[in-house]
Amino acid sequence: MSAAADWLANHDLALWTIVLGAITNVACAMLGCYLVLRRMSLMGDAISHAVLPGIVIGFLWSHSLVGWGVFLGAVALGLLTASLSHGLTSYARVPEDSSMGVVFTSLFALGVFLLTNLARNVDLDPGCVLYGLIEAAPLDTVSCWGVEIPRTLAPMLAALTLTCAFVVLFWKELKLSSFDPALATVMGLRANVVHYLLMAMVAIVTVASFEAVGSIIVIAMLVVPAATAHLLTDRLRSMMLVSVGVAVVSSVFGYW
Numbered sequence: 001m002s003a004a005a006d007w008l009a010n011h012d013l014a015l016w017t018i019v020l021g022a023i024t025n026v027a028c029a030m031l032g033c034y035l036v037l038r039r040m041s042l043m044g045d046a047i048s049h050a051v052l053p054g055i056v057i058g059f060l061w062s063h064s065l066v067g068w069g070v071f072l073g074a075v076a077l078g079l080l081t082a083s084l085s086h087g088l089t090s091y092a093r094v095p096e097d098s099s100m101g102v103v104f105t106s107l108f109a110l111g112v113f114l115l116t117n118l119a120r121n122v123d124l125d126p127g128c129v130l131y132g133l134i135e136a137a138p139l140d141t142v143s144c145w146g147v148e149i150p151r152t153l154a155p156m157l158a159a160l161t162l163t164c165a166f167v168v169l170f171w172k173e174l175k176l177s178s179f180d181p182a183l184a185t186v187m188g189l190r191a192n193v194v195h196y197l198l199m200a201m202v203a204i205v206t207v208a209s210f211e212a213v214g215s216i217i218v219i220a221m222l223v224v225p226a227a228t229a230h231l232l233t234d235r236l237r238s239m240m241l242v243s244v245g246v247a248v249v250s251s252v253f254g255y256w
Contacts, residue, residue, distance in 0.1 A: 016138035016150050018255050023153070024209045025221045025247035027160040030167055031202050032226035033239050037178045042097065043082065043199070044222035046104035047206050048215035050081040052111025060118060071207060078203025079196075081107060086195065134213045135255075152212040159208040166201050167240075170194065175236055225250065 028044075035041050054077030055070050062069025081103055088099035141148040167174065173194045177184040181191040202222070209218045229242035 013135075013138050014255065016153075017135050018251055020137055020150055020153060020156065020212055021134055021251035021255065022248045023156045023160050024213050024218075025225065025251050026244050027156065027163045027205050028209065028218060028221035029225035029229075029243040029247040030163050030240060031198070031205060032222040033229065033236070033243055034174055034178050034198055035202065035222060036226040036230050037236075040096070041223045041227070042100055043085075043202060044206055044219045046085065046100040047078040047081050047203055048210070048219060050104040050107035050111075051075075051077045051203075051207060052108055053077055053114050054111075056111055056114040056118065074207040074210075075200075075203050077107060078207060079200055082196065082199030082203065086192075086199075134217065137212050150212075155208045156212055159205045163201060163205060166197070170197065174198065178236075221247070 032041070032044075035043055051074040054073035054075070056073075058070035058073025061073070064070070081100075084103045085096070085099045088094040088102065089096045092099075094102070137152050138150045140151045142151045142154075143149075144154075173184070173189050176187070176189060177191040177194045181195075184191045184194070206215075206218055206222070209221070213221070225243040225246040226239070228246050229239040232242055233239050
C-alpha cells in the first residue's frame, strides 16, 4: 500500500496531466464528430481566434484574466462567430469556409484593436488564456475536500458533463440534422436551432479548454479523433465511441 502511495506521489504530475488531457480530448472529440460530419471542422479554429475581443471586453469588465467575466465574454464572441458565419452562408451565399475566414479574421483584428487601444497600460496577455501549457496545468492547484487538484479540472469536468448531456438529450436531432438538414426541417425539427445549440456547445468547450491545453491543441482535439473515427466506421454511434477511445489513448501516449 505504501509503495503504491509513493508511486502516486512521484507520478502525480504525470497522472493529472493525462487525466486533464483525456477529459478535454473526450469533450472535444464528441462534438468534433458532428463538426466533421457537417464539414465544419475549422469552426474550432475560427472560434479560437475570434474570441480575443471577448477576452479584452471581459477583462475590462471584471479586471481579471480568470473568472466568469473573461469566460462569458469569450463564449459570447464564439457564439457571434458561429452566427455571423452561418448568416453569411445562408443569406449572402458566401461559401462556408470563406465566411468563417472573413468572420474570424475581422473579429481577431477587432480584438487586436481593443487590446492596443483600451488595454495598452494593463498587464493583459491573451496568451495566458489562449495558449495553455498542459504539462504545467497540474502545478496550479486548488483544494477540494482536502485534495489538491488542478484548477482547470473542475471547468473541464463541467464541460464534459454538459457535452455528454447535450449529446444524449439531442441525439436524434443532431443525427438527423447532421446527415440531412432538409429532411430534418420537413419532419418538423428546427435544424437551425440545433445548429446554434451545437455551435454554443463548441464555443463553451473550446473556451473552457483554452487555459488547460491551449488553442492549437484544442483545434487538433476537435478534428483528429473524430476524423480518425470517420475513416474507420460509417455509423454515428460507432464513430462516437471510436473517437472517444482515440481521445483517451492519444492523451496517454501523447504525454509519453
